Amino acid sequence: MKNNPLHNPFKVPKDYFDSLEDNLLLRVKIDKNRSQSNFEVPTDYFDTIDQRIQLRIDAEKNENRQLRTLVQTFTAAAALLLFFLTNPFATQNKTTDNELLSSYADELLMYNTIDYLDAYDNMAFGFEENETLNTLNNFDPDYYPELSYPWNYAELDQ
Amino acid sequence: MTEQELLIAALQDSQTRDAAFAHLVKNYKQRLYWHIRRLVLGHDDADDVLQETFIKIFKNIGNFRGDSQIFTWMYRIATHQAIDFLNKQARRKGLDNGSMLEDKIELLESDVYFDGDAAALKLQQALAKLPEKQRLVFNMKYFDNLKFKEIARILDCSEGGLKASYHHAVKKIKLFLDEK
Known part of the structure; x- marks a missing residue:
């Protein structure tokens, strides 16, 4: 058989000729519809579409940029808030006034109280700046003989 | 480097991306448009889907690995966008895709962009x-x-x-x- 010059060495896929007719008939029937000519587009559509797509892309980029800025701002704010809420130093120093007072040495409290009273005196008696009625170091009872330490504030108020 | 590799490299470089993308739109807009148009039928719908397709391409070009031809990749995005569009439209109208397409074909008869x-x-x-x-x-x-x-x-x-x-x-x- 192979030596026969009339033997056709070419083969076709299975069922090729069965489907050929269908394919050909279909092509004949609808071939004129094969091109996209049935569908039309507005005049200049393909000349302007590039620009419109570019505008959409630019708008999209802008939107992304704004969104990114917003996210960054919120992230920074959240990070700061988290820092202040969880920072051990911040929470350690968060003590009540009573705790704060009890932590001061009695001596320090006394000094502060005297400074405060000096300031009161300055206001009450109209002394010059830095000139005080009474301090621990330069109290001169002879200069204000009518006052003694500790004085009675009830008397001063009168 | 092949032409496609050069194009992809230009698209993935932020300095050259915009120019490369404009080149991409110019070269492929018509082929993608007609593919989309045959799926969604109406011009306005095809226009919407085409724009969405190119935006998606622009956003995802960084993920394109170059395993396939760039056109195949774009075609794939366009096909998915068109199918997604049709599904959403059918859902909105409470119809199955076939019935919705038949409705659209009825509209084609009076469509000025269909002859x-x-x-x-x-x-x-x-x-x-x-x-x-x-x-x-x-x-x-x-x-x-x-x-x-x-x-x-x-x-x-x-x-x-x-x-x-x-x-x-x-x-x-x-x-x-x-x-x-």
């Missing part, structure tokens, strides 16, 4: 009656002249399955055209 005759409308009706996969394969094979290998990549299917789908689609269309 097909009765035979062209009949073909569209026949296509609308096909299952989604067969319709896609038929469009891509018959109108876009794509190879089964390319269609398989676009639709992520086996070539054998696609050939069978195309064969079924042709049979059904012929039957429909003979009936009427």
Whole structure:
């Protein structure tokens, strides 16, 4: 058989000729519809579409940029808030006034109280700046003989 | 470096991206448009889907690995966008895809951007009656002249399955055209 010059060495896929007719008939029937000519587009559509797509892309980029800025701002704010809420130093120093007072040495409290009273005196008696009625170091009872330490504030108020 | 590799490199570089993208739009807008148009039928819908397709391409170009031709990749995005668009439209109208396409074909008769005759409308009706996969394969094979290998990549299917789908689609269309 192979030596026969009339033997056709070419083969076709299975069922090729069965489907050929269908394919050909279909092509004949609808071939004129094969091109996209049935569908039309507005005049200049393909000349302007590039620009419109570019505008959409630019708008999209802008939107992304704004969104990114917003996210960054919120992230920074959240990070700061988290820092202040969880920072051990911040929470350690968060003590009540009573705790704060009890932590001061009695001596320090006394000094502060005297400074405060000096300031009161300055206001009450109209002394010059830095000139005080009474301090621990330069109290001169002879200069204000009518006052003694500790004085009675009830008397001063009168 | 091949032309495609150069284009992809330009698209993935932020300095050259915009110019490369403009080149991409210029070169592929028509082919993608007609592919989308044959799936969604109306011009306005095709225009929407085309724009969404290019935006998606722009956003995802950084993820393109170059395993396939860039056109195949774009075609794939366009196909998915068109299918997604049709599904959403059908859901909004509370119809299945076939019925919605038949409604759209009725509208084609009065569409100023459609100048097909009765035979062209009949073909569209026949296509609308096909299952989604067969319709896609038929469009891509018959109108876009794509190879089964390319269609398989676009639709992520086996070539054998696609050939069978195309064969079924042709049979059904012929039957429909003979009936009427």
